[in-house]
Amino acid sequence: MNLATKDIRYNFGRFALTTVGVGMLLMVVMGMGGIYRGLIEDATLLIDRIGTDLWVVQRDTRGPFAEISRVPSSLVHRTLSVPGVQLAREFVYHTVQRERNGKPLRISVLGLSWPTDKGKWIPLTAGRHLAQSHYEMIADESLGMPLGEKITLGKETYTVVGITSSMISASGDGIGFFSVADAQAIQFDVPGEAVRLERAARESRGNRIDLTSIQPSLLDNAVRPAAELPQIPRPQASAVMVTVVPGTSVQQVADIISAWGDVSVFSRSGQRDLLLMGNVEKVKRQIGLFRILLTVIAGVIMALILYTSTLDKIHSIALLKLIGASNLTILGLILQQALLLGSLGFGVAYLLGSQMFPNFPRRVILTDYDLWQLAGIVFAISIASSLLGIWKAMKVSPNEALS
Amino acid sequence: MTESSTQPLAIETKQLTKIYGSGNTEVVAMQDASMQVKQGEVVALLGPSGSGKSTFLTAVGLINPPTTGQVIISGQRVLEGPNAYGNLRTFRRQHIGFIFQKSNLIPFLTALENVQIALQLNGETPVASRSRSLELMDYLGIADRVNNLPSALSGGQQQRVAIARALANRPSVILADEPTAALDSHRGRQVMELFSQVAHEQSAGVIVVTHDQRSLDVFDTIYEMEDGKMQRQKQNSSSKNAQ
Numbered sequence: 024m025n026l027a028t029k030d031i032r033y034n035f036g037r038f039a040l041t042t043v044g045v046g047m048l049l050m051v052v053m054g055m056g057g058i059y060r061g062l063i064e065d066a067t068l069l070i071d072r073i074g075t076d077l078w079v080v081q082r083d084t085r086g087p088f089a090e091i092s093r094v095p096s097s098l099v100h101r102t103l104s105v106p107g108v109q110l111a112r113e114f115v116y117h118t119v120q121r122e123r124n125g126k127p128l129r130i131s132v133l134g135l136s137w138p139t140d141k142g143k144w145i146p147l148t149a150g151r152h153l154a155q156s157h158y159e160m161i162a163d164e165s166l167g168m169p170l171g172e173k174i175t176l177g178k179e180t181y182t183v184v185g186i187t188s189s190m191i192s193a194s195g196d197g198i199g200f201f202s203v204a205d206a207q208a209i210q211f212d213v214p215g216e217a218v219r220l221e222r223a224a225r226e227s228r229g230n231r232i233d234l235t236s237i238q239p240s241l242l243d244n245a246v247r248p249a250a251e252l253p254q255i256p257r258p259q260a261s262a263v264m265v266t267v268v269p270g271t272s273v274q275q276v277a278d279i280i281s282a283w284g285d286v287s288v289f290s291r292s293g294q295r296d297l298l299l300m301g302n303v304e305k306v307k308r309q310i311g312l313f314r315i316l317l318t319v320i321a322g323v324i325m326a327l328i329l330y331t332s333t334l335d336k337i338h339s340i341a342l343l344k345l346i347g348a349s350n351l352t353i354l355g356l357i358l359q360q361a362l363l364l365g366s367l368g369f370g371v372a373y374l375l376g377s378q379m380f381p382n383f384p385r386r387v388i389l390t391d392y393d394l395w396q397l398a399g400i401v402f403a404i405s406i407a408s409s410l411l412g413i414w415k416a417m418k419v420s421p422n423e424a425l426s
Numbered sequence: 427m428t429e430s431s432t433q434p435l436a437i438e439t440k441q442l443t444k445i446y447g448s449g450n451t452e453v454v455a456m457q458d459a460s461m462q463v464k465q466g467e468v469v470a471l472l473g474p475s476g477s478g479k480s481t482f483l484t485a486v487g488l489i490n491p492p493t494t495g496q497v498i499i500s501g502q503r504v505l506e507g508p509n510a511y512g513n514l515r516t517f518r519r520q521h522i523g524f525i526f527q528k529s530n531l532i533p534f535l536t537a538l539e540n541v542q543i544a545l546q547l548n549g550e551t552p553v554a555s556r557s558r559s560l561e562l563m564d565y566l567g568i569a570d571r572v573n574n575l576p577s578a579l580s581g582g583q584q585q586r587v588a589i590a591r592a593l594a595n596r597p598s599v600i601l602a603d604e605p606t607a608a609l610d611s612h613r614g615r616q617v618m619e620l621f622s623q624v625a626h627e628q629s630a631g632v633i634v635v636t637h638d639q640r641s642l643d644v645f646d647t648i649y650e651m652e653d654g655k656m657q658r659q660k661q662n663s664s665s666k667n668a669q
């Protein structure tokens with residue numbers, strides 16, 4: 024006869040409520056771990072998916088993800104001339120916030136170096152990859168933009184031709200993939216008025232020098248295209264991605280490029296570490312602390328509940344001792360209830376969590392490792408929290424059944 | 427007395443004294459209480475309230491050890507003052523059936539389970555313990571209440587479940603503290619007769635604390651306590667067992 028389950032049957036309401044409570048607490052612990060995993064995954068996903076060997080960024084910056092980096096577009100050609108470089112692509116990356124149906128829409132704009140990179144590495148859930156050098160985009164599903172939707176960014180209108188999933192920037196915004204030229208056009212869009220003002224400024228500057236009075240046609244330069252106006256910045260890339268010829272030493276290529284005075288070079292793992300040690304490290308410690316706190320709270324609550332339910336059973340325990348039950352029987356009664364509470368709580372946490380976590384604004388990833396780890400922790404706190412009750416039960420004298 | 431004198435006594439107590447508290451709160455609840463109960467003998471223990479009957483019974487039941495004196499059960503010395511020889515809990519489980527003054531059931535077990543648990547703690551299988559429990563409960567007239575929790579039973583029904591639990595393991599010593607207080611006279615007598623029957627069938631020694639004068643004829647021997655002192659009153663002449 025299992026005394027633990029008989030007692031639970033008797034106090035079913037209380038046990039069920041406690042289980043749900045403990046389960047919800049454990050769900051939060053579980054979710055915290057999942058949020059941390061999601062954070063790491065989001066932070067490093069792009070770096071891993073792009074899978075390039077080297078990142079060439081603005082000198083002394085930790086770009087392009089951890090901070091802003093600006094390199095001239097021509098850097099692509101310079102790196103291509105380094106022996107051992109198979110492929111060099113511009114990387115253009117920045118976040119814009121616009122409005123869509125009255126709600127803010129944040130898009131992390133990522134430029135694909137057309138035509139060398141048409142985004143074939145992006146896993147699509149619908150639609151197709153980029154098929155032309157302009158006015159097309161692939162949108163992450165978190166942006167909520169359906170296939171065929173048109174969106175105006177800067178002076179141009181772009182059409183969603185493909186949908187991808189879990190392509191999220193480190194800050195949790197959905198990524199939109201464009202060609203590099205389009206991405207730059209979005210980033211460096213100069214309003215018409217700014218161009219007109221610059222032309223006027225140019226013309227007045229020109230009028231102030233003698234040369235224009237001798238050669239008035241020089242003033243025609245003032246009306247040249249916006250891209251050629253010196254006060255308006257030339258489109259720049261965030262970084263250049265370098266793929267090394269298979270078999271060549273990546274380090275060797277990195278050494279050559281980092282000797283240039285205007286750039287710094289990071290390997291793929293270096294780039295990952297920059298992100299993980301910078302942004303994510305603090306969050307990791309914060310979340311870790313919360314997890315520990317919540318786990319302790321769950322343990323304390325379980326201990327309290329098991330202790331009070333033992334107090335309620337003191338008379339029965341004394342009586343059991345009186346009719347000859349061994350200490351092991353009594354210990355089993357409490358320990359089994361503790362383990363049952365723990366494991367059912369864990370089950371509730373998992374069931375509730377897997378229903379609720381997908382609706383969270385940021386990704387919550389439950390890895391098997393984390394789940395097993397938490398299961399182990401729950402097992403341990405179940406045992407630990409029952410100790411107080413067991414200690415009390417062991418102290419009970421059979422005589423107490425008589426009073 | 428025709429029984430062989432080589433047979434060990436079921437119960438023997440030598441000068442049990444119990445002192446509660448100390449100093450000016452000291453209470454001598456029991457003083458030099460000695461008693462011998464043969465196997466198959468049914469003893470009634472009478473006495474006014476507060477005379478020490480329960481104190482004596484719990485000392486013999488190895489629940490509440492005496493301050494001084496010896497308790498010998500089935501020829502085995504078990505208690506010497508507060509000192510135990512061997513594991514009292516195991517000894518209780520195997521040899522002693524105890525019926526408490528207040529009915530004492532486990533609230534989260536059904537009537538049947540309350541009886542079964544005593545058997546299963548002693549290593550009985552679930553099937554065997556179930557049929558044994560049902561048999562006893564049927565005899566005690568509570569067969570139709572086996573699946574009720576104690577809280578759904580009347581006081582007398584609860585007491586009968588406790589009696590079934592005490593008898594379940596066929597103990598060699600049965601100690602009952604006013605077992606029939608909550609029962610009508612017919613049921614009360616039936617329980618007393620059950621004790622006597624069990625005593626003879628199982629060669630058990632039985633001590634029953636009772637106030638019920640009408641059932642005294644069931645007992646072989648009558649002891650009386652007064653202010654903690656034990657006195658053997660008489661051999662019951664009307665007892666069917668008296669030779």
Ligand SMILES: Nc1ncnc2c1ncn2[C@@H]1O[C@H](COP(=O)(O)OP(=O)(O)OP(=O)(O)O)[C@@H](O)[C@H]1O
Binds near residue numbers: 447455475478527
């Ligand atoms: N735990 C205790 N501490 C102090 N005194 C006690 C304790 N238990 C019993 N006593 C005292 O010992 C005496 C004997 O008590 P006991 O319970 O043995 O009486 P009893 O004969 O069973 O009475 P009743 O017929 O009312 O059940 C009483 O005076 C009682 O107050």
Ligand SMILES: [Mg+2]
Binds near residue numbers: 527
């Ligand atoms: Mg009493």
